Amino acid sequence: MKISREEVEHVAHLARLHLSESELQKMTEQLDTILSYVQKLEKLNTENLTPTTHAFSASNAFRQDEVQASLSQQEALACSPRHTEELFQVPRVI
Amino acid sequence: MDLCELTVAEAMEKMQAREITSVDLTQSCLDRIERVEAKIQAFITLDRKGALEQARKADTRRRSGQAGLLGGIPVALKDLLCTKGIRTTCGSRILENFIPPYDATVVERLKAEGAVVLGKVAMDEFAMGSTSESCAYTIPQNPWKNGYVAGGSSGGSAAAVAAGECLVSLGSDTGGSIRQPASLCGLVGLKPTYGLVSRYGLVAFASSLDQVGPLCRDVRDCALMMNVIGGHDHRDSTSVKREIPDYSLSLVDNVRGLRVGIPREYFVEGLDPEVEGVVRKGIELLRQAGAEIVDVSLPHTEYCVAVYYIIAPAEASSNLARYDGVHYGIRDLNADSLLDLYKNTRSAGFGAEVKRRILIGTYALSSGYYDAYYKKASQVRTMILQDFTKAYEVCDVLISPVSPTPAWKMGENVDDPLAVYLSDILTISANLAGIPSMSVPGGFSRDGLPIGIQLQGPHFREDTLLRVAHTLEKGLGKAGCAKVC
Numbered sequence: 001m002k003i004s005r006e007e008v009e010h011v012a013h014l015a016r017l018h019l020s021e022s023e024l025q026k027m028t029e030q031l032d033t034i035l036s037y038v039q040k041l042e043k044l045n046t047e048n049l050t051p052t053t054h055a056f057s058a059s060n061a062f063r064q065d066e067v068q069a070s071l072s073q074q075e076a077l078a079c080s081p082r083h084t085e086e087l088f089q090v091p092r093v094i
Numbered sequence: 095m096d097l098c099e100l101t102v103a104e105a106m107e108k109m110q111a112r113e114i115t116s117v118d119l120t121q122s123c124l125d126r127i128e129r130v131e132a133k134i135q136a137f138i139t140l141d142r143k144g145a146l147e148q149a150r151k152a153d154t155r156r157r158s159g160q161a162g163l164l165g166g167i168p169v170a171l172k173d174l175l176c177t178k179g180i181r182t183t184c185g186s187r188i189l190e191n192f193i194p195p196y197d198a199t200v201v202e203r204l205k206a207e208g209a210v211v212l213g214k215v216a217m218d219e220f221a222m223g224s225t226s227e228s229c230a231y232t233i234p235q236n237p238w239k240n241g242y243v244a245g246g247s248s249g250g251s252a253a254a255v256a257a258g259e260c261l262v263s264l265g266s267d268t269g270g271s272i273r274q275p276a277s278l279c280g281l282v283g284l285k286p287t288y289g290l291v292s293r294y295g296l297v298a299f300a301s302s303l304d305q306v307g308p309l310c311r312d313v314r315d316c317a318l319m320m321n322v323i324g325g326h327d328h329r330d331s332t333s334v335k336r337e338i339p340d341y342s343l344s345l346v347d348n349v350r351g352l353r354v355g356i357p358r359e360y361f362v363e364g365l366d367p368e369v370e371g372v373v374r375k376g377i378e379l380l381r382q383a384g385a386e387i388v389d390v391s392l393p394h395t396e397y398c399v400a401v402y403y404i405i406a407p408a409e410a411s412s413n414l415a416r417y418d419g420v421h422y423g424i425r426d427l428n429a430d431s432l433l434d435l436y437k438n439t440r441s442a443g444f445g446a447e448v449k450r451r452i453l454i455g456t457y458a459l460s461s462g463y464y465d466a467y468y469k470k471a472s473q474v475r476t477m478i479l480q481d482f483t484k485a486y487e488v489c490d491v492l493i494s495p496v497s498p499t500p501a502w503k504m505g506e507n508v509d510d511p512l513a514v515y516l517s518d519i520l521t522i523s524a525n526l527a528g529i530p531s532m533s534v535p536g537g538f539s540r541d542g543l544p545i546g547i548q549l550q551g552p553h554f555r556e557d558t559l560l561r562v563a564h565t566l567e568k569g570l571g572k573a574g575c576a577k578v579c
Binding site for chain 1: 191192193195196288289302328331332333334394396397399400401403404411415418419420421422423424425427429430431432433434435436437438440441444446449450452453454456457460467469470471472473474475476477479511512515526527528529553
């Protein structure tokens with residue numbers, strides 16, 4: 001086994017997901033199949049090879065630090081499921 | 095022939111000659127939708143009233159001599175392109191009530207050129223899939239055959255264009271999501287070079303792989319669409335600053351002396367003989383037209399699926415962390431702690447495939463596994479990129495199949511994710527390497543299902559792809575619209 005049920009449970013917590021009993025079982029099996037498949041990469045010698053994160057070496061795209069128009073507070077809040085006139089609302093944290 | 099079956103260029107000519115108006119054209123699409131949509135199921139959101147209003151405006155604009163490059167052309171947009179005031183779901187329950195306060199750059203450009211937005215079309219949830227069957231709202235069907243998939247993830251785009259519900263559509267391609275449905279539905283589809291088309295307002299799946307591109311009825315329309323959507327955008331920091339050519343100048347029927355490479359690893363076991371036959375015919379056509387055919391090798395092709403299914407989920411797990419129920423989208427309003435709010439919202443909002451990829455990605459990036467998975471995959475990605483660089487020393491364009499098989503029956507492989515992942519083997523390396531790639535109709539299977547031919551070129555050589563595609567289209571013909579019955 002490449003991945004255990006406990007590991008899937010832990011990863012689900014990190015990803016902020018609940019998994020039902022049956023989901024957990026199915027995901028463990030499927031993740032195991034997928035991780036076993038990708039193991040084939042181990043056959044390749046990649047020592048000293050630079051990883052590619054973007055097909056182009058993108059450098060920072062800077063602009064002048066000038067104030068530009070952006071969404072109004074009202075527009076930015078409009079899609080939130082719960083908010084006040086100026087803030088997003090969530091359950092009490094502290 | 096109904097107006098809705100015209101190509102964009104044909105419709106533009108007719109409107110320019112005052113033979114038809116945008117209202118005629120838009121109404122024709124709406125009539126077609128009325129007649130076939132119960133079967134095709136391409137639209138998540140249809141804006142009939144808004145479309146006719148836009149059409150009237152486009153007609154007025156034309157009368158005042160400011161038609162624009164797409165003046166009055168009805169388009170459908172994949173539902174992951176943000177549209178101001180029109181719901182954008184990304185095929186997911188988690189965004190079922192999301193109404194973007196802004197337009198994606200590509201949408202802005204289409205509108206600026208006078209396009210008429212009919213609505214938003216189906217896709218696999220968060221573009222994760224190859225059949226569009228993971229869409230939470232509607233599952234598009236292949237217009238060429240009842241009960242067959244339209245492909246994915248831009249399946250709604252492909253089905254709508256092939257069924258005559260719109261003239262052209264924009265999709266996105268992270269691992270083949272434009273080219274594969276285009277191939278399965280008899281369309282021309284182009285995934286541009288990474289950075290050529292702005293991703294601003296495109297809901298992110300895997301940011302280093304995603305590109306927006308068109309699904310069209312012919313190569314001329316494809317060039318036209320690229321003229322509209324290509325070019326630098328300061329709102330996308332990966333957008334490339336460079337001069338964009340007029341792509342319609344590439345539509346010349348001349349491939350004499352062009353070196354066409356056949357990547358031998360793409361003609362492998364599991365390739366449907368009918369698909370291979372169509373591609374071989376295309377190669378023969380190019381040879382007779384004066385192209386030089388060369389045998390090339392992309393030795394790391396067999397590792398592409400493994401690399402992709404680490405990198406794409408890793409990026410997705412990070413991108414999808416934003417769906418927390420706080421700022422937009424659905425929320426579990428009964429949760430009494432923040433942690434429960436996150437977990438309940440995400441667990442109810444995401445479907446199985448999305449959860450699966452978030453879990454793989456989170457695992458691959460987690461402490462202790464990062465080097466073994468993400469770093470390793472990124473290093474092999476370098477090898478894949480080097481394969482292409484080497485191949486393009488001896489050829490100008492690569493030709494191959496798009497999908498190993500024609501469209502398959504709906505409901506197949508739903509419980510075997512790896513089997514579906516493996517069907518992407520011929521398309522995903524273009525995304526890993528950031529190169530442009532397109533699908534052109536090559537013919538049909540005995541069952542009447544379209545089969546596409548894939549072209550891949552060096553970075554920013556969309557012009558070469560369009561030139562070869564143009565020659566193929568002249569010799570092999572267009573698929574046209576499907577007769578939906």
